[in-house]
Amino acid sequence: MASPFLVLGFLIATCLVALASDHSPLQDLCVADLKGPLLVNGFACKGAKMAQATDFFFSGLHMPGNTSNPVGSKVTPVNVVQIPGLNTLGISMARIDFAPWGVNPPHTHPRATEILTVIEGSLEVGFVTSNPDNRLITKLLQKGDVFVFPVNLVHFQRNTGHGNAVAIAALSSQNPGVITISNAVFGSNPAIANDLLAKSFQTDTKTVNWIQSKF
Numbered sequence: 421m422a423s424p425f426l427v428l429g430f431l432i433a434t435c436l437v438a439l440a441s442d443h444s445p446l447q448d449l450c451v452a453d454l455k456g457p458l459l460v461n462g463f464a465c466k467g468a469k470m471a472q473a474t475d476f477f478f479s480g481l482h483m484p485g486n487t488s489n490p491v492g493s494k495v496t497p498v499n500v501v502q503i504p505g506l507n508t509l510g511i512s513m514a515r516i517d518f519a520p521w522g523v524n525p526p527h528t529h530p531r532a533t534e535i536l537t538v539i540e541g542s543l544e545v546g547f548v549t550s551n552p553d554n555r556l557i558t559k560l561l562q563k564g565d566v567f568v569f570p571v572n573l574v575h576f577q578r579n580t581g582h583g584n585a586v587a588i589a590a591l592s593s594q595n596p597g598v599i600t601i602s603n604a605v606f607g608s609n610p611a612i613a614n615d616l617l618a619k620s621f622q623t624d625t626k627t628v629n630w631i632q633s634k635f
């Protein structure tokens with residue numbers, strides 16, 4: 421007979437695995453009623469009999485994103501907003517385009533682990549573990565390589581090639597969310613007090629004002 425500790429350990433491990441992604445669905449289909457008045461943790465379902473193939477379909481990931489912007493990258497998300505049939509299923513994807521030396525700036529996904537593959541070019545990728553270690557785990561990826569960014573951790577990608585780079589990512593949430601660190605800290609609305617940021621970043625308010633003006 422299994423010891424109570426083993427059973428407890430197994431239960432805890434099971435819970436942790438389940439908490440790493442969206443909750444499991446309790447029915448075959450729960451196509452999101454994106455415009456419905458009901459707000460739940462996710463979207464309310466349309467009637468299963470009303471589900472159509474188009475509810476589970478998206479076309480457009482063959483199209484390069486427009487990278488003409490200050491960071492030189494563009495994310496094309498395919499989550500529950502684009503595919504209502506993803507509601508409650510705990511999965512989504514994205515295409516990320518990079519101009520030469522373009523970056524997908526440090527950001528986190530509050531609800532998803534990400535697994536990414538390079539389908540064109542090469543990418544420098546990395547994530548940082550939480551305090552107090554803040555260890556940077558980084559790798560140079562070539563076409564066909566796959567890398568994982570654990571849920572919640574700050575991560576980034578940069579095109580190190582001279583041509584364009586393209587990656588496809590899968591995420592363990594129907595709605596992973598994105599918090600871009602620079603936008604959240606220096607581009608919040610309204611702004612975080614510049615003297616607070618100056619002390620936090622061990623710099624002066626002039627420098628903070630200058631950075632805030634970029635976001």
Ligand SMILES: *[C@@H]1O[C@H](CO)[C@@H](O)[C@H](O)[C@H]1NC(C)=O
Pocket residue numbers: 486487488489
């Ligand atoms: C790409 O974005 C830039 C900047 O917003 C814009 O000027 C340009 O017209 C866009 N290009 C295409 C092909 O949409």
